[in-house]
Amino acid sequence: MSRGFFITGTDTGVGKTVVTAGLLAGLRARGIEAVAMKPVQSGGVMVDRRLVSEDARFYLSLSGISLDPGDINCYCFPAPVSPHLAARRNGEEIEPDVIKETFARLAGRYPMVLVEGAGGLCAPLREDGFTVAGLARELGLPLIVVARAGLGTINHTVLTVNWARHLGLTVRGIIVNGCSVAGPDELEQDNVRMIARMTGAPVLGVLPRIPGLSVEENRPMNLLATMNAAVDWDSIT
Ligand SMILES: Nc1ncnc2c1ncn2[C@@H]1O[C@H](COP(=O)(O)OP(=O)(O)O)[C@@H](O)[C@H]1O
Numbered sequence: 001m002s003r004g005f006f007i008t009g010t011d012t013g014v015g016k017t018v019v020t021a022g023l024l025a026g027l028r029a030r031g032i033e034a035v036a037m038k039p040v041q042s043g044g045v046m047v048d049r050r051l052v053s054e055d056a057r058f059y060l061s062l063s064g065i066s067l068d069p070g071d072i073n074c075y076c077f078p079a080p081v082s083p084h085l086a087a088r089r090n091g092e093e094i095e096p097d098v099i100k101e102t103f104a105r106l107a108g109r110y111p112m113v114l115v116e117g118a119g120g121l122c123a124p125l126r127e128d129g130f131t132v133a134g135l136a137r138e139l140g141l142p143l144i145v146v147a148r149a150g151l152g153t154i155n156h157t158v159l160t161v162n163w164a165r166h167l168g169l170t171v172r173g174i175i176v177n178g179c180s181v182a183g184p185d186e187l188e189q190d191n192v193r194m195i196a197r198m199t200g201a202p203v204l205g206v207l208p209r210i211p212g213l214s215v216e217e218n219r220p221m222n223l224l225a226t227m228n229a230a231v232d233w234d235s236i237t
């Protein structure tokens with residue numbers, strides 16, 4: 001039976017793609033033939049005159065999986081706006097069944113599927129208010145929550161974890177992303193401690209800022225080595 005995780009975040013731009021790519025490469029380095037998917041991308045990039053998901057491209061280049069970004073991405077819109085609006089501007093509506101079919105196809109071929117959401121849990125995918133959280137529930141996957149390291153993260157992370165649980169979702173753990181390069185400073189360490197205490201969810205890793213890394217420019221730098229050192233892999237595999 002296939003397993004997987006739904007990678008969500010406390011906000012957009014918190015590092016979901018970096019963490020998803022790092023988990024994917026780290027799992028594969030541990031002999032688990034995982035794959036990742038990005039169901040909905042708003043703000044795709046032009047590659048060879050084709051609009052592709054930059055998040056999907058980033059996972060594939062770090063992990064070396066020879067799939068096309070289109071194999072692991074269902075919807076890719078040019079505008080970097082909320083998915084429901086990006087879809088409307090394209091004259092489309094996001095269909096959860098299309099995403100579920102792609103997930104089922106990947107889950108039939110790979111023993112673990114990582115699914116990256118868009119924005120945070122309450123980001124709407126459709127005009128009718130169907131959200132990212134609704135998609136996570138329909139896919140039946142436990143969550144990994146990516147959180148910022150600095151000021152404000154306790155509030156955002158506790159809200160996200162409590163809302164997930166209110167909706168009946170399982171939170172497998174939290175990965176704190178973007179702490180100081182030399183390791184978490186006093187504020188960041190305290191944030192991690194309070195997040196663990198106030199949510200009761202395990203902090204599965206604390207990932208530092210990696211100089212030069214860029215999803216937009218497809219530059220993973222030493223992400224795999226950094227993830228290897230930063231993550232509690234026994235809890236994930
Ligand atoms: N640990 C990190 N070190 C360096 N840059 C990072 C790190 N995490 C995220 N970034 C950068 O921050 C931006 C947002 O990260 P991303 O993973 O794309 O967020 P999300 O998927 O949540 O929108 C990207 O430009 C990415 O390159």
Ligand SMILES: [Mg+2]
Pocket residue numbers: 016017055116
């Ligand atoms: Mg992303």
